[in-house]
Amino acid sequence: MALLEVKDLKVRVEEREILHGLTLTVNEGEIHAIMGPNGSGKSTLSHVIAGKPGYEVTDGQILFKGEDLLEMAPNERAAKGVFLAFQYPVEIPGVATMNFLRTALNAQRKARGESEYSTPDFLKKVREVSKSLNVPQDMLKRGVNVGFSGGEKKRNEVLQMALFEPSLCILDEMDSGLDIDALRIAADGVNALHSPKRAMVVITHYQRLLNYIVPDIVHVMSKGRVVKSGGKELALELEASGYAQFEDAA
Amino acid sequence: MNVAVAKTGNGRAVSDLFASAEGRLPGSPSVIAARREAFETYERLGLPHRRIEEWKYTDLRALVGEVLPLAAAPDAAGLKRAADAVKAHAIAGARKLVLVDGVFAPDLSDIKALASEAGFKTLRETLEKDSGLLKTAATDAVISLNAAMATDGVVLDIADGAQLSAPIQIIHIATAPSASTFTRSQIAVGKGARATIIESFVAAGAKAYQVNDAVILSVGDNADVAHIRLMDDSPDAVNVTSQFVTVGANTKLNFFNMTTGAAVSRLQGFITLAGEGSELSVNGVNLLQKTEHGDTTLVVDHAVPNCVSREVFRAVIDDRAHSVFQGRIIVRPDAQKTDGKMMIRALLLSDEAEADNKPELEIFADDVSCGHGATAGALDDSLLFYLKARGLPEKQAQALLIQAFVGEAIEQIADDDLREHVIGIAERWLERRQ
Incomplete structure (x- = not known):
């Protein structure tokens, strides 16, 4: 079943059009990768x-489970x-x-x-989830992301993903600022959360992340459109070429 | 406006005010003479206005206009409402001293429980013998008016070495609409004593009233004092409070003020560090909405060497409200090794909200570390979006960020229960916005 349907989406930022008619469909349980050079509109999407x-x-529309998201x-x-x-x-x-x-x-x-959730029920749930993702309890006591390393910040995002149980996860350049160990930990978390009902959209500039999160479908974005x-x-x-x-194709 | 006309107008109103109240003002003949002198000073000056530098941002002539007649002593119905207000605002475990419409209410107070730990008298009793309490280190028109008109207050004497087992909470309750109350209290904390003093200002059914309070606090050597003031008066009230604080050597004094009420308020504090090696922490939060005007004006006077002062203030200003912070740090020529810092931050929640921050350093010593900072800004859009993207509706996202913003000042309150109580007041203010 189609979870997310982006149809001919045109988006402007301060008079400048960034997305020029983008179309994308993500079904339940699928992992999509969106790749493209800087400025192609990945993060805008x-x-x-x-x-x-x-x-x-x-122009265009975004439907989520058939409802108008916009x-x-x-x-x-x-x-x-x-x-996100x-x-x-x-x-x-x-x-x-x-x-x-x-x-x-x-x-x-x-x-x-x-x-x-009552406080005890919530505490129980958050302990379960953080344990399964190896998130140290100490992190939960600190201010949100305050003084966290790049890797800790991304783990906090994954923890929230696990806790909120969304049906669509969009990972925006999750690999930026992470060393290879931190990347692996974050990717393991994401993989653990993948399920037949939950779709993932992985936005990345580099192929590297896709060694850890293996996509079903790869889209190439250029100049505000999906070109392949x-x-x-x-x-x-x-990665090779x-x-x-x-x-040019765009 | 013509100055002479304004003065005459105010003068006449005050003359009536004093003449009609004089018979009810406590004090020996010498006290009454001191009152008349203070009143004449007030009459000469009139209400402070914007051309007086200290009152530039809080023009009482424009904001308040005139002083209302002295409130009558509360009747039975008023005292009943006051009793309910005491229940609603009492801090668990604290020994209460209650002033209703400017008159001490013994039946609502915990005098017996207090007696074993601190000396207590009313201002009324004290003034029968001595006019000393009507004199203060600093004076201006509103302080003079307070000296002339003060009907009652608490006079606390905490002995050397006393370790109070519970906080003392002074609760000011207004039950009379469209009237003025004038109170004056003195708190003397002995050497090596440890005490927590809380002052609360609330309404019990009264609207559009005026409060003029004065507090004289002295802290003995090696004492440890927490002083918390919670001003939650009716949204159409006026509260002008003057505090005179003298701090001895090697003390810790931690003051916190929270303003969540009154249409017009001014807290002016005159704090003198008179003994070496003391640590002063002065903190406050103004939460203002609609057309409220909240002014905090502090003078911290480092009169001796080797003291530390820290001031952390936060103002949250919504709608067309106006917050004023004036902080002056004076370092006297002998006060070497002074370490004085002041940080003021204002959060503007609407385009029409206004913050005036005026930090001033007057340094006459050459080996000191002093600094101040002031910022004003809106809520950070990127933080708001993050919270909304996690499911928080706009107002709830704002509330969480506002709580965090004021948290840095509130967390200076060391006692867990008191801190939670103050956070609760902030939360209720935030709920009123939603």
């Missing part, structure tokens, strides 16, 4: 799906099951990670008409 302000959609506020999208793992997760001094996680999880549950889609071998081809061939 992820931001528009998550609802970041500052982007003007001039009509929803970012928090409503999150409650429906859209999760940020390229640069922000530091929020003074907000304890534990408090943030509980507030966010309960806000999502409330929006879905589900009962909110194929199997995982497409990523290897890109670069993006130049596609820049």
Whole structure:
């Protein structure tokens, strides 16, 4: 079943069109990789799906489980099951990670008409999830991402993904700023969360990440459009020959 | 406006105010004479206005206009409402001293429980013998007016070495609408004593009233004092409070103020570090909305060497509210090795919100470390988006960031229960926004 349908999407930022009619369909359980050179619009796509302000959609639509995503506020999208793992997760001094996680999880549950977690139930759940992902308890006591290393920030994103149980995860340049060990840990977390009901969209500049998260489908973006889609071998081809061939195609 | 006309107008209002109240003001003949003198000073000056440098941002003539008549002593219905307010605002375990409409209410207070740990009298009792309490180290028009009109207050004497087993909470309750109260309290903390003093200002059904309070606090050598003031007056009230603090040697004094009420408020503090080796921590949070005006003006006077002062202030300003912070650090010529720092941050939640921050350093010694910083800005959009992308609705995301913003000042309160109590007040303020 189609989870995410992006149809002929055109997006502007301050009078400049970044996406020029992008189309993409992601089905339940699939892992998609979106690759492309800097400035091709990869991150713009992820931001528009998550609802970041500052982007003007001039044409096209985004459906999530058949519903018009563009009509929803970012928090409503999150409650429906859209999760964006940020390229640069922000530091929020003074907000304890534990408090943030509980507030966010309960806000999502409330929006879905589900009962909110009591403190003991929440603590039990967060302990379970953090244990399964090898996240140290100490991290949860600190301010959100404050003083975290690049790797810890990404693990915190994966922890949230595990806790909120979204049906669509968009990983925006998850490999940026990570050394190979941190990358492996984060990727293991993502792989553990992959399920027949949960789709992943992995946005990356380099093929390296795809050694750890193996995609079903690879898309190449250039100049605001998907210019080629194929199997995982497409990523290897890109690694060998670069993006130049596609820049002409766009 | 013509200055002479304004003065005459104010003068006449005050004359009526004093003449009609004089018969109810406590004190020996010499006290009454001191009151009349203070009143004449007030009458000469009139309410402070913007051309007086210290009041530039808080023009009481424009904001308040006139001083309301003195509140009558509370009636039975007022005292009943006050009793309910005490229940709502009492801090668990604290010994309460309650002032209702400017008059000490013994039936609502824990005098017996307090007696074993601290000496207690009312201002009324004290003034029958001595006018000393009407004199203060600094003075201006509102302080003079307080000296002239003060009806009551608490006079606490915490003996040398006393270790108070529970906080003392002074609760000011207003039950009378459209009236003024004038209170003045003195707290003397002896050498080596340890005490927590909380002051709360709340309304019990009263609206549009005016509070003029004065506090004289002295902290003896080697004492350890936490002083917390929670001003949550009715949103249409006026609260002007003046505090005079003298700190001895090797003490720790931790002061915290939170302003969540009153249409117009001013907290002016005059703190003198008079003994070496002391650590002073002065912190505060202003949470202002609608057209509220909240002013904190502090003078920290390093009169001796080797003291540390830290000031951390946060203001959250919504709608068309206006927050003022004026902080002056004075380092006297002898006060070498002074370490004084002040940090003020204002968070503006609307385009029409206003913050005026005025830090001042007056340094006359040459071997000191002093500094100040002031910032004003809006909530960070990237943080807001992160929280919203995790499922928090806009107002809830804002609330979480505002709590974090004020948290740095609130966390200076060492006692866990008190800190939670203060966080609770901030949370209720945030809920009113939603």
